[in-house]
Amino acid sequence: MKKIMALLGCMMWVGACAPTASQDDTQTLVVAHKSEMESLDPVFSYDGVTHGMLINVYDTLLKFKGSQLTELEPGLSLQVPTKQNGLISADGRTYTFPIRSGVKFHNGETLTPEDVRYSLLRFLLSDVAGGPSSLLLEPILGVSSTRNDKGEIVVDYKEAAEAIRVEGNNVVITLKRPFAPFLFILARWGYVMNKDWAVSLGAWDGTEETWKQFNNFSKEQTPLFQVSNGTGPFKIERWDIAGKNVVLVANEDYFAGAPKIKTIFMRTVDEPSTMRLLLEAGDADIAEISPKFVEQLKNNPAITLYDNLPRLRTDPVIFFTLNLNMQANPDVGSGKLDGEGIPADFFNDKDLRKGFEYAFDYEAFLKESLEGRGEMAIGPAPKGLVPQDKEFKRYTFDLEKAKEHFQKAWGGKVWEKGFKFTLTYNTSGEMRQIASEILKRNVESLNPKFKIDLRGVTWPAFLEKTAKRQMPMWARGWVADFADAHNFYFPFAHSQGRYALSQGYKNPQADQLIEQAVAETNQQKRNQIYKQLHNLIHEDAMQIYTVHPTGLWAVRSNVKGFTDNPVYMGIYYYPIYKEGK
Secondary structure (H helix, E strand, C coil), X not given: CCHHHHHHCCCEXXXXXXXXXXXXXXXXXXXXXXXXXXXXXXXXXXXXXXXXXXXXXXCCCEEECCCCCCCEEECCECCCCCCCCCCECCCCCEEEEEECCCCECCXXXXXXXXXXXXXXXXXXXXXXXXXXXXXXXXXXXXXXXXXXXXXXXXXXXXXHHHHEEEECCEEEEECCCCCCCHHHHHHHHCXXXXXXXXXXXXXXXXXXXXXXXXXXXXXXXCCCCCCCCXXXXXXXXXXXXXXXXXXXXXXXXXXXXXXXXXXXXXXXXCCHHHHHHHHHCCCCCEECCCHHHHHHHCCCCCEEEEEEECCCEEEEEEEECCXXXXXXXXXXECCCCCCCECCCCHHHCHXXXXXXXXXXXXXXXXXXXXXXXXXXXXXXXXXXXCCCCCCCCCCCCCHHHHHHHHHHHHHXXXXXXXXXXXXXXXXXXXXXXXXXXXXXHHHHCCCCCEEEEEEEECHHHHHHHHHHCCCCEXXXXXXXXCCCCHHHHHHHHCCCCHHHHHHCCCCHHHHHHHHHHHHCCCHHHHHHHHHHHHHHHHHHCCEEECEEECEEEEEECCEECCCCCHHHCCCCCCCCEECCC
């Protein structure tokens, strides 16, 4: 091992040290990344790092072409359905997928259409709390959950079973209504596993009689927590949970041809400086480095930087909570509009919210905090998903306008009496903290009676406070699950969306426009609907959108075929190969 590894300690892989990346080893890849895996069961985990790995293990019916966000190519389906080839019905609701024959699972069994059907139904009906099942539930069954607010199951199994069916060698899916981004969702989240294998381990047996027993199970209950069996280009050989490491090995029987890389060591590295040292020493081939190291690495001929990569991300966003939960709430001060606190309905005043919108310095945050890596946000979705012309309204940094709105808020009482409350961010969210500090500084500069406390809390505490609606203002972000504007506007602006629901925001007109846009298959008409929607929620001023950050990967220069696609939330390793010295 190299000297740097001796200093940092051996990578532990279930009792053995991982080999370091060597410049003449063209079949081994070492990847250093942030965060760690949650569960190998696709229906449970919803984090980027896990699903960024699972795309290499489980194939889907369709694949994204290279770095393209909306251009698809066949995967386990022999064709990409279109109306022109007859695989999408005239009404836009029924999709037919002819299944590729001769494909082998990692355990050697042959893929069948029933495996595809089972995998999609299991993903749909497991619906674990906080999991990704809603991504298929919404287009296929027209609901975001299988359960109501009381936790009672409300979907009909027969409806799901009829919506996803096998007809000969085809899998046929009928949607509740036309759903424009359906194929993009299926290409990203429609993992296919071996049914017989899953059932033999104790997973759902695929019958109506037992499915409710497997609805909303815990991480500890899934028999697929630490095992996998897909048809993808790589197999999971080991997952060392304690050591935060994963070993992938090539699937030599992959239907598109065996990968050139034979072994991949994925290592979670928490310390940014350690990640840089591993890369520079050649002990990592690919690293998810911090932007602060770009200047130190950009002139290193042994390293190639992939900088300012597009991301489907809006982060940070600062949210207002309507009708706060005041019970045992330390974030609201006195609980009154008396200069020492705020009442429960404090942010129900639109002028107050607009005052905060104009008080944020958007340009300074992008240039100074992110060193220009990204673009200023004017709404939930990046402009690549919705063409944004001059008719799209936006807020700019304008302290005079901020002052005008603060003076109008609550009939002048806010300006007269002032306020005091806490703005919360998660402790690992450095950019969210900086954005909160900028807003605090600018708002407090307008009136000495305006007082904002800042508090960083752990991620579990942050989620708990969000669920209880105890945070008057809070900073968070969003990374899209698929490349479509719906995946931004729904969570931010629909009354059943993740963030709007947490805020207590409900605008029936916004709901109607969101439903209209996702069902519209003409892209030009969709863009016009989103423009109308954008300007509507701009007037409501429920969220402060700051930036759309870009991504950064650093790669040893002998690594070739690296292609970044933000939809994957990670790296698709199949095209990658290494040259010798």
